[in-house]
Amino acid sequence: MSLFLDGSMGFDPNDYVSFTFFAGYMAMLAASVFFFFERSRVADEWKTSMLVSGLITGIAAVHYYYMRDFYAAGNGSPVVLRYVDWTLTVPLMCVEFYLITKKAGGTKSILYKLILASVAMLVTGYIGEAFYANDAVSWVWGAISGAAYFYIVWMVWKGDVAKLANNAGGAVAKANGALAKFVIIGWGIYPIGYILGTAGGFFGMDLGIAANEEVLNLCYNLADAINKIGFGLVIYSLAISSETEAA
Numbered sequence: 001m002s003l004f005l006d007g008s009m010g011f012d013p014n015d016y017v018s019f020t021f022f023a024g025y026m027a028m029l030a031a032s033v034f035f036f037f038e039r040s041r042v043a044d045e046w047k048t049s050m051l052v053s054g055l056i057t058g059i060a061a062v063h064y065y066y067m068r069d070f071y072a073a074g075n076g077s078p079v080v081l082r083y084v085d086w087t088l089t090v091p092l093m094c095v096e097f098y099l100i101t102k103k104a105g106g107t108k109s110i111l112y113k114l115i116l117a118s119v120a121m122l123v124t125g126y127i128g129e130a131f132y133a134n135d136a137v138s139w140v141w142g143a144i145s146g147a148a149y150f151y152i153v154w155m156v157w158k159g160d161v162a163k164l165a166n167n168a169g170g171a172v173a174k175a176n177g178a179l180a181k182f183v184i185i186g187w188g189i190y191p192i193g194y195i196l197g198t199a200g201g202f203f204g205m206d207l208g209i210a211a212n213e214e215v216l217n218l219c220y221n222l223a224d225a226i227n228k229i230g231f232g233l234v235i236y237s238l239a240i241s242s243e244t245e246a247a
């Protein structure tokens, strides 16, 4: 029985990047099982949020299954699979913000702004990585992507989303504050990976270090596990805490 699609049983023990693909796959899978099962235990109003949490880690688990093989087989960065995963899961994370602020007046228009910004962030990041990774101009695409990222940070930290959550107060304000921290700190790991992993990542400057695909994938794998599972756990604790508040 082979473990990988290429028929091999595994990867070189020194290949720590492959290890993080493998561990990421297991962690995403386990988190999905957890969110789907726990969904039945939370109050009705949080069931959709729990479902979305499970979908985020579930979609990631499937992509990690394939990225793991792709990388272990020596194909380098799984750029396409990575960005397909993100294009599905990041908008779903925007939906999480919409769902928690909905009762406090969250509108579809706010949701669309977040989704549009996240798509802009990812499309430009993809162009930078897929076509300009070895080019000094990779920073231009990273910078446009970064602008969209800062817009999302502003929306959830100080803008419309934060205002709604703070008006709602209590567990919702707390959960929004925690999710916003994930967006600032946890999502902030991705641009670091991009800077270290593309030739011109840092405004085209020569940092004296070669662009490193391994570091890029390490950053992305670590950040994915922190952010996707972390988001779900924040939602879960919100769902559990509002249940005890109601009781």
Ligand SMILES: *C/C=C(C)/C=C/C=C(C)/C=C/C1=C(C)CCCC1(C)C
Pocket: 086, 089, 090, 121, 122, 124, 125, 126, 141, 142, 143, 145, 146, 149, 187, 188, 190, 191, 194, 224, 227, 228
């Ligand atoms: C589950 C996946 C998530 C939360 C992915 C988030 C990805 C980002 C926040 C990526 C951001 C980037 C920049 C801000 C600039 C450089 C290009 C990117 C796409 C790596």
